[in-house]
Amino acid sequence: MNDVKTWRTLVTALALMAAPFAFAQQATPDKAMRIIAAGPPGGTLDVVARLLAEGLQRELNQSVIVEAKPGGGGAVAVNDLMQAPRDGNTMVVTLDALVSEIPHIVKLRYDMAKEVRPIAELARGGLVMVGNPSVPARTLPELISYVKANPGKVSYASYSAGTASHVMGLQLNKAAGIDMTHVGYKGSPPALVDVMGGHVPLMFAGIPNAIPLVKSGKVVPYAVSLPQRSPNLPNVPTFAELGYPQLEALAWVGLWLTPDVPAAVQNRLREAAMKVMAQPGTRERLTEFGLEPGKPRTPDELAKSLRSDYERIGAVLKSIDFKPG
Structure with missing residues (x-):
């Protein structure tokens, strides 16, 4: 007992x-x-x-x-x-x-x-490739043809060198046989401002940052890096749809x-x-x-x-x- x-x-x-522990x-x-x-x-x-x-x-x-x-x-x-x-x-x-x-x-x-x-x-989330409305292309195939017709003259912005928005441009260059020139920025806001102002024609931008600009017509969307289309941009195809599955990125x-x-x-x-x-x-x-x-x-x-x-x-x-x- x-x-x-x-x-x-x-x-x-x-x-x-053990209780305190x-x-x-x-x-x-x-x-x-x-x-x-x-x-x-x-x-x-x-x-x-x-x-x-x-x-x-x-x-x-x-x-x-x-x-x-x-x-x-x-x-x-x-x-x-x-x-x-x-x-x-x-x-x-x-x-x-x-x-x-x-x-x-x-x-x-x-x-x-x-x-x-x-x-x-x-x-x-993913990225969307956008361009200034002055770029004479409304689809990705048209854009690629335009870049090929103007070798070394078309640039794209990223929100920072070495990030996905930079790397995706390199991947598209290789996949499509084009030569866009990279311009790195310190963040999305200044890069998008310059794209809207026409100082840099293209950019790979985060979808949340780009949505209001796309809907207001300040930039033109070409493709998204998502596995499927974004509910917020239902008319914008994915890169995979357009024949570039290597640009799928989340x-x-x-x-x-x-x-x-x-x-x-x-x-x-x-x-x-x-x-x-x-x-x-x-x-x-x-x-x-x-x-x-x-x-x-x-x-x-x-x-x-x-x-x-x-x-x-x-x-x-x-x-x-x-x-x-």
């Missing part, structure tokens, strides 16, 4: 000792969570981060604030993340380019593939933590985020903005895709002897 009492006492004591494995509920959006206020990443924050507040019954911190292709936001406690209360919302593209473009303080971990794919917005955040916290945040992003209202708002809901890929699947994309983009950039800045 005494042995039984002793055993029960021991079990109770162990349970009480289990609590420590979760983000602190009485502390506001921070989501750092690695882009400007009102931009794609900020919009996605705020949709997520609204839902997480309901799911976790915890305050969630969003801070927009653009710069360095996500490096500024990651630097903030690295300085924060590793308890899951600070997260970053940014693009897959953080690992697949940016390390090719600039020399970074951190090895992004090791220092940050994507735990959920929140949304995805970027995705992820929720990122440092890998040393406890696994229980990572799983809890992933489950909550996936639940929020699957809600009909959230999916509808993403579609209105020109994005698609993310896929329920696991963190390991996301990491594998990042490695593959990093190698693919690196091979293209190496072929033109591209050097990081």
